[in-house]
Amino acid sequence: MAKIDLLFYLGAFLFCSGLLIVFTKKNAIMILLGIELMLNAANLNLVLFNSQKTGLEGQLFALFVIIVAVCEAAVGIAIILKTYHYYHTSVPDQISELKEKP
């Protein structure tokens, strides 16, 4: 088994664990962390697939993704902070204003 295959498995593992974190964690910050993990998995894949061929498009794209992820994290944390100020919680399940009251 080539070394690079292990790295592919690592990407898949990262993505799956990120997805699992997004589905299971209660806190919005943890969900954001899950999303970051999934983005990292995507970056890993971009870099890995780029190494199979000539050219630097994949690595450049990975750089873009990192920058976008930074922005996304900043915006996401800002939203979470605002939500926390407003609702006094950062757990999405407890924010249920639009839900039909029993």
Add this chain to the structure above:
Amino acid sequence: MTAPVDLSPAFLLALTLLSLPLISAGVSFLIHEKISWLAPITSSLFMLATFIVSIFLFVVSETELLHALTFDWFTINGKPIRAGFLLDHQSLIMVLVVSLVSLLVHIFSIGYMAEDKNLVRYFGMLGFFTFAMLGLVMSSNLLVLFFFWELVGFSSYRLIGHWHEKRAAATASTKAFLINKTGDLSFLMGLMMLWSASGNLDILSLSQISSPWLSAAGVCLIIGVMAKSAQFPLFNWLPDAMEGPTPVSALIHAATMVAAGVFLLVRIEPLFTVECLTFIAIIGALTAVLGAIGALFQYDIKRILAYSTISQLGFMVMAIGTGATDGGFLHLLHHAFFKAGLFLGAGSVIHAMHQAQHHAHNSIDVQDIRNLGGLRKKMPITFLGFILCAAALAGLPLTSGFVSKEMILSGISVWAEFSWKWFVLLAAWSVTILTPLYIFRLVWFTFFTTSNTELQPQEVPVIMRLPVMALAIGSVTFLFASPSWSLTSVVGKLSSFTQHADSMVTLVSIFLIILSLIAGYFIYRKGEPYTVLDPQVYLDGYNTVVVKFTVLLSTITSRLDTKWIDGFVHGVSYVGVTLAYVTGWSDRKLLDGLINGTAYAAKGMGGLTRSIANGKIQSYLLWAMAGLIIFILWILY
């Protein structure tokens, strides 16, 4: 909607005239119990004002010759009901008589009712009655007249039952009310017939109506008159009505209200067909004779006068039926005076005897003529007034009663040429003979024979003597009064007395009256007011039979009602209720079940689909991811 009202002086005067007694009644009812002595004074003053206004109205209308002052009141089916005053000679004279008698009765009542507890109610109702009576007399429309007719009946009911603590008075007032209501019902039916026949109830235009319903309508109206004017067979209430205070009997049950029926007959006389007139004549003849016979055998001084009133009213009705309308109307006016005088005289006697009885602690019936006697010397002025009025009633020459009686007798003589109509003529002559007899009996036992009690009655106060004397003078002076102001001269304009005068009839009647008085003297000389048979038996006997029959009939119908009609109704309702239960059950269980089931199913489905959208972001993400995976799998394979 209303046409502009003609505000002529006569209209305003008539309005004032109508409102004064009403104000009097209102003021009386407003007076507090503690100062109830004020009520007689205010009412009498108001009545004096009424009388003065009626004289003014009389004078004004004489010069202006006004007839109908009307305005559109309301409209039914495009046909207007015109309310207003009809001021012709008949109504003006009647207004004058009503207000004068009412005034005198008010004055008399001050003395008579002095010790009564309910002065306020008494004088209030007297004022209200006068208002209703004046309205009745002046109405230009039969419908409006009917309203006042009802009001008159109502106030009569209240006044008969003035002493409603007495059981007899309470029953008498109820009886009068019920019998009058029977007549009123018929009156209303007659009005409806007239309305449907012509759409017009104005009195002046009655003569233009021609319809096959005319006879039926006429008979219906006559039945109404029969109840109000106490004609056979609806006269039983009048003797019982004597339970009321005597001034009330004088005003309502002798002078005015019972005369309203006769007045109405005079008013609507153009309406009557020949059949109606014959009917009127026969009813009047029967009533006149029965009333006279009834008066001959009574002991109670007021009941004698009541039966006499019935008889005299019958006499007038008979006169109208035979076409001697002018004579009938004139007799109505004269009768108002002398009968009111007789009643007030009787009231004086009763009052004086009561006072004496009060001192002597005696408890005889002071209205029974067997207990009276010798009052001629003790109450000379009352005696004089009474005997003058009695002479007028008997129809002695030089009295007012004589004039009208001659007019009627000659009218009937002309009418009853031959055949069965002689029956009416015979009745008229019988009344002429019987009237002096019973009034002689009354006067003889009240004023002449020696009293068999130790009571010492005193003459009544001036305030009670005055009205009696006024009425007595009014009963005799019509012939002698200077023509410029006397009532007779006015009546002469609407009736030409000389035209009917029949010297033969006059001579015969004078002869008969004197003969009758002499016979009375010889019959009653021994001091025995004997009676052949109890008048209640034959006069009220038919009433008993009718009542028994009615009770039997109502028992049968009641049985029928409970057993068959109620049974049927109950059966139907049971079936209905059972049916309702069955449908209710099926509705609840079947129909509602179906609908509820659908609703439950829809709700379940909704809940199922809704459960995905549970408001949790992560589950949305999960589902989205699942959808994505399914989509990818579907694309790949």
